[in-house]
Amino acid sequence: MKCKACRQPAVIDIPRHNAAFCADCFVRHCQEQVVRSIAAFDMMSRSDRVLVAVSGGKDSLALWDMLMDLGYQADGLYLGLGIGDYSGSSIGYVRSFAADRGATLVEVDIPAEFGFDIPTGAAAARRAPCSACGLSKRHLFNKAARDGGYDAVATGHNLDDEAAVLFGNVLRWDTAYLGRQLPVLPGTDGFARKVKPLVRLSERETAAYCVIKGIDYQVEECPQSAGNRHLGYKAALNDIEVRSPGSKAAFYFGFLERIAPLVAGVAEEERRDLHPCPECGSPTVADLCAFCALVAKATRGKLSGAADRTSG
Amino acid sequence: MKVVLRNPRRELDMSGPRRVNALLAELDLNREAVLVIVDGTLVTGDATLPADATVEVRPVISGGAR
Numbered sequence: 001m002k003c004k005a006c007r008q009p010a011v012i013d014i015p016r017h018n019a020a021f022c023a024d025c026f027v028r029h030c031q032e033q034v035v036r037s038i039a040a041f042d043m044m045s046r047s048d049r050v051l052v053a054v055s056g057g058k059d060s061l062a063l064w065d066m067l068m069d070l071g072y073q074a075d076g077l078y079l080g081l082g083i084g085d086y087s088g089s090s091i092g093y094v095r096s097f098a099a100d101r102g103a104t105l106v107e108v109d110i111p112a113e114f115g116f117d118i119p120t121g122a123a124a125a126r127r128a129p130c131s132a133c134g135l136s137k138r139h140l141f142n143k144a145a146r147d148g149g150y151d152a153v154a155t156g157h158n159l160d161d162e163a164a165v166l167f168g169n170v171l172r173w174d175t176a177y178l179g180r181q182l183p184v185l186p187g188t189d190g191f192a193r194k195v196k197p198l199v200r201l202s203e204r205e206t207a208a209y210c211v212i213k214g215i216d217y218q219v220e221e222c223p224q225s226a227g228n229r230h231l232g233y234k235a236a237l238n239d240i241e242v243r244s245p246g247s248k249a250a251f252y253f254g255f256l257e258r259i260a261p262l263v264a265g266v267a268e269e270e271r272r273d274l275h276p277c278p279e280c281g282s283p284t285v286a287d288l289c290a291f292c293a294l295v296a297k298a299t300r301g302k303l304s305g306a307a308d309r310t311s312g
Numbered sequence: 313m314k315v316v317l318r319n320p321r322r323e324l325d326m327s328g329p330r331r332v333n334a335l336l337a338e339l340d341l342n343r344e345a346v347l348v349i350v351d352g353t354l355v356t357g358d359a360t361l362p363a364d365a366t367v368e369v370r371p372v373i374s375g376g377a378r
């Protein structure tokens with residue numbers, strides 16, 4: 001196969017674009033897709049300070065790398081989840097990337113700051129680990145962005161992630177989630193702007209980007225993800241994709257163009273009921289925000305006092 | 313050829329030479345879900361892997377509701 005752009009030998013083929021690229025042209029292709037997403041959804045400008053949520057995996061490190069290469073002021077935020085060896089090794093990848101690039105890294109360790117780790121906290125709160133983890137990430141990314149005066153939080157959600165989440169929301173016809181499943185959520189009272197600049201790139205592309213750029217990332221999966229519903233959705237969508245390339249992109253971008261505007265009202269209605277959490281001040285529709293409720297359950301009976309640190 | 317798989321890490325001995333796409337079909341892997349790497353370099357689906365190659369088949373699918 002030859003590179004579509006320069007006719008040199010290709011290193012990666014992308015059936016959905018009916019194209020193959022050499023290493024240099026592939027890096028340019030990835031950057032172009034990110035630039036296109038940022039522009040199409042008006043995600044951010046060069047004068048914005050951006051906080052990139054980094055896990056040590058391929059997507060978030062590729063995103064951080066690209067944003068810096070594209071001239072954005074992008075700092076990294078790493079959350080320690082307390083998930084055994086997985087967390088232990090993921091921080092190593094993030095620190096060494098930040099050191100190599102001379103980038104600023106902010107670290108928040110959930111066990112040290114709040115007195116519980118994700119697996120035991122999830123069990124205590126009777127939640128699935130990924131659910132406890134996801135809500136903690138959303139809360140703490142938002143808090144770190146607001147505390148640090150950042151204009152936006154950028155996450156490494158890629159096309160496969162978004163298509164899989166969309167698939168799940170459609171299977172349940174969850175209109176409230178559908179109304180919020182956008183590549184950019186504008187900043188509102190209490191919420192920092194959230195952007196997903198990788199939505200035009202598949203997981204295979206973000207992984208290939210890291211291999212080509214020599215970015216060392218954590219290939220091992222989080223042990224909590226085994227049997228996770230999203231993995232099933234991704235596999236199902238990839239079975240469709242190999243038979244008809246472009247299906248995932250058509251599914252997701254067709255949703256954004258034609259369905260998202262129709263369900264936008266549902267999410268907006270929910271937003272009207274928001275009020276500040278009495279513990280931490282984050283906007284919530286419940287008595288206590290989901291994160292403070294998790295902290296309370298996860299640390300119940302512990303005399304650590306760590307939970308007090310959520311206030312203020 | 314030696315084929316290195318990840319998550320969990322394991323090694324297979326397979327006969328060669330053979331094409332990347334044929335290798336993935338034999339292993340029943342979806343080409344959207346993996347990268348094939350030889351000596352630190354990515355290879356395309358139509359590339360032929362020599363009999364003495366060490367080939368890494370790296371999964372790219374991440375789990376979790378992020």
Ligand code: SF4
Pocket residue numbers: 081118129130131133134222223224225375376377378
């Ligand atoms: S797989 Fe689940 S528990 Fe593990 S990091 Fe992702 S969301 Fe968190």
Ligand SMILES: [Zn+2]
Pocket residue numbers: 003004005006007008021022023024025026
């Ligand atoms: Zn080229």
Ligand SMILES: [Zn+2]
Pocket residue numbers: 277278279280281282288289290291292293
């Ligand atoms: Zn709260």
